[in-house]
Amino acid sequence: MIESPGFPDKYPHNLECSYMIMAPPHMDITLTFLTFDLENDPLMVGEGDCKYDWLEVWDGLPQASPLIGRYCGTKIPPEIQSSSGLLSLSFHTDMAVAKDGFSARYNITHKEVTGCMESGKISDDQITASTTFYDNRWLPRQARLNNDDNAWTPSEDSNKEFIQVDLHFLKVLTGIATQGAISKETQKSYYVTTFKLEVSTNGEDWMVYRHGKNHKVCLYYAHLHLANKLYWTWTWVRCSKYND
Numbered sequence: 001m002i003e004s005p006g007f008p009d010k011y012p013h014n015l016e017c018s019y020m021i022m023a024p025p026h027m028d029i030t031l032t033f034l035t036f037d038l039e040n041d042p043l044m045v046g047e048g049d050c051k052y053d054w055l056e057v058w059d060g061l062p063q064a065s066p067l068i069g070r071y072c073g074t075k076i077p078p079e080i081q082s083s084s085g086l087l088s089l090s091f092h093t094d095m096a097v098a099k100d101g102f103s104a105r106y107n108i109t110h111k112e113v114t115g116c117m118e119s120g121k122i123s124d125d126q127i128t129a130s131t132t133f134y135d136n137r138w139l140p141r142q143a144r145l146n147n148d149d150n151a152w153t154p155s156e157d158s159n160k161e162f163i164q165v166d167l168h169f170l171k172v173l174t175g176i177a178t179q180g181a182i183s184k185e186t187q188k189s190y191y192v193t194t195f196k197l198e199v200s201t202n203g204e205d206w207m208v209y210r211h212g213k214n215h216k217v218c219l220y221y222a223h224l225h226l227a228n229k230l231y232w233t234w235t236w237v238r239c240s241k242y243n244d
Contacts, residue, residue, distance in 0.1 A: 002031075004091060004101030011093060011101040018062065019089040021082075023108045029082040030107045031057070037100040039093075040073040055102060058088040059169070066169050083169065117165070118145040126166045131155040145179050153190075166203065 002019050004011045023029045039053040050072035057068040059082055071077045080087070087106070116122045124141035131154045132139055138153035143163055154161035176197070181190055197209040 001103060001105055002089065003103045007101045007103055008035075009100070010098040011091075013093055013095045013098060015091060015093040017091040019091070021087040021089075021106050021108075023082070023085045027085065027108050027110060029085065029087050030109065031080040031082075031087055031104055032106070033076045033102060033104045035100070036071070036076045036102045037074050038072045038102065039097040039099055052096065053093045053099070054091075056090040056092075058090070060084040060086050060088065062088040062090050117143070122165060122167070126168065127163065128166075129154065129163045130161045145177060151179075151181055162198075 002021075005015060005017060006012060021029050021031070038050075038055065041050050041052055043051075047069075050070055052072070054070050054072045055077075056062070056070045057077070057080055059066045059068050065084065065086075065088070068080055069077060117127070127140040127143060129140040129143075129152055133153040133155055138150050140152050140163060142150050143152035152163060178192060178195070183190060198206040199209055200206045
């Protein structure tokens with residue numbers, strides 16, 4: 001349970017409270033409000049335009065993640081579900097009116113883990129690449145697992161090539177899988193032998209994912225599924241070919 005300070009009595013004035021709910025990997029958070037009574041803003045123009053007392057809910061870290069909503073008054077907020085595995089609540093009160101506050105229940109449940117690219121949850125426009133093979137039959141959108149029509153292929157075989165995915169919102173990356181293919185023309189197998197992972201929160205400044213106390217670059221190998229190894233929240237993900 002999450003309750004405002006002093007609940008079920010009236011909450012104190014001049015509060016700045018934070019609550020954080022973090023789920024283990026492959027788990028969902030659902031937040032359900034049972035009671036809700038904060039100071040109302042009689043001049044509120046639109047929903048969430050609260051000026052006195054309010055509760056903000058963020059899908060991730062406060063101020064750095066998508067704001068789900070800002071709530072005040074007596075209307076109970078809708079059921080809230082996190083897409084990042086982390087919910088943050090920020091409770092603010094002023095020096096005037098105090099109400100009964102709020103109480104909420106949260107549940108953490110297993111979620112179905114599916115490949116976002118393979119399932120189509122990530123659109124073609126979200127997938128870009130450094131280059132594409134000359135005849136436009138090997139586009140970035142064809143980089144999905146089990147694609148039945150070719151696959152993404154860069155114009156050159158070098159470690160400067162990369163494929164990039166814009167996740168739109170901060171999300172927890174829980175796994176990466178790669179897949180090779182056998183050419184119908186040559187009957188040879190083609191696949192990336194190793195790759196490194198770069199991450200970004202703005203699509204411009206990239207950081208190579210490192211691990212361990214020595215901060216070594218993590219190298220990943222073809223056909224290796226990385227579930228249960230990556231638990232970072234990012235907006236953009238870029239995979240680059242890597243040569244030792």
